[in-house]
Amino acid sequence: MLKTLARKKRQTSRIFAIALPVALWLGQTLSQAANHTIQRGETLGIIAKKYGLSASALATHNGIVNPNKVKIGRKLIIPAKTEKLTYTIRKGDTLSTIANKYKTTVEAIAKANGITNPKIIKPGQKLKITKGSIIKPTKTKPVAITGSALHEINRPRIRRNRWKHIVIHHSADSNNSIRGMEHYHRRVRRMENGLAYHFVIGKGGHTTNGRIYVCERWKRQIRGGHLASSALNENSIGICLIGNFEKEVPTAKQKASLKALVTQLRKRTGIPYSQVRTHRHINPKPTICPGRRFNLRSILST
Ligand SMILES: [Zn+2]
Incomplete structure (x- = not known):
């Protein structure tokens, strides 16, 4: 025993x-x-x-x-x-x-x-x-949208599953004004709903640096005119940053506003991160928009 x-x-x-x-x-x-x-x-x-x-x-x-x-x-x-x-x-x-x-x-x-x-x-x-043996990515502080923009972004009622993508463009010219772009789309391109985008982010000059301009198409929740596909225009929110990002980079304020706007729109629409795209990556026809010096993932992740 x-x-x-x-x-x-x-x-x-x-x-x-x-x-x-x-x-x-x-x-x-x-x-x-x-x-x-x-x-x-x-x-x-x-x-x-x-x-x-x-x-x-x-x-x-x-x-x-x-x-x-x-x-x-x-x-x-x-x-x-x-x-x-x-x-x-x-x-x-x-x-x-x-x-x-x-x-x-x-x-x-x-x-x-x-x-x-x-x-x-x-x-x-x-x-x-x-x-610190277990690591988690550090979270950066989100930038708040200031002024009446937030109110205008949040005001329209959004139909369920209305929007599937957020698509980013550049205007290709630093001197663009909202009125000039509106005129070009309505009169020259003959778009009956005018300015093709839902939002424009200003740069300085004829627009205010970093300001989010909430356009008619967002207020009325109607299709955009920014892509070479009727189906994509129907369900894609268009954001245009003033500037030519083939030659220059967006300003710090533009980047901060874009990130904040995308965050807010994703919150409201449920669009996944993967469906925030550039014009170049989603368009069925080749385009350089929004320019080779525009790095979307870097803007959204920093
Ligand atoms: Zn574009």
Whole structure:
């Protein structure tokens, strides 16, 4: 009887000797990495910024030789951003609450501090902790839409499933005015509903930099005239930024307003992020609009 017990004890400790390192290793591996799938318009720089890393660190970690050549859909491993600190255990703490607080695991804390039984900890005991093993993308503060624009954006009643896409254009000329574009679309292009877009974002000059102009087609919830397809015009909200983004980049205020407008429109219509597109990417006919220096994903994600 005594003999059997002793054998059992030996077996248990042998199993424990294998299971514990596996658990520790698993805990560490899980806490070290996150994945990110590269989206259209994203650069390594944009992704790195999102996770608080440098582009070169991200490239090195993923064995990328040429950071300018990354393919859409590629999965990146995001290295953990860690920070070492010392924590003094307080009454009522458990390793699990401490691990949660510092975004790490019980196993990692136990290993770093030579703790064999995580249930036995004492108030006053000092722990070495590596903070930040689980990473989440940092959220940037949304820009608020100012003035009467928000009221005008929110006023129309929107039919369910009315809109499927948001399409971004440039006006191709920094000097464009709302009145000039309206005249061109109504008189020259002979569009009976006038200005082809639902929204225009000003740049300065004849328009106000960053101002969101809410146009008739949005107020009346009618089809746009900004795409070379009747079906797409029927269900696509058109936003035009004043400027020629073949030659120049949008102003900071234009970018902030575009992001805020897209956010607000998506909230109201339920259009998914993937259906916020540029004219070039959605149009059935080739076009350079909104210009090669316009980076939609970068604007929407920063
Ligand atoms: Zn266009």
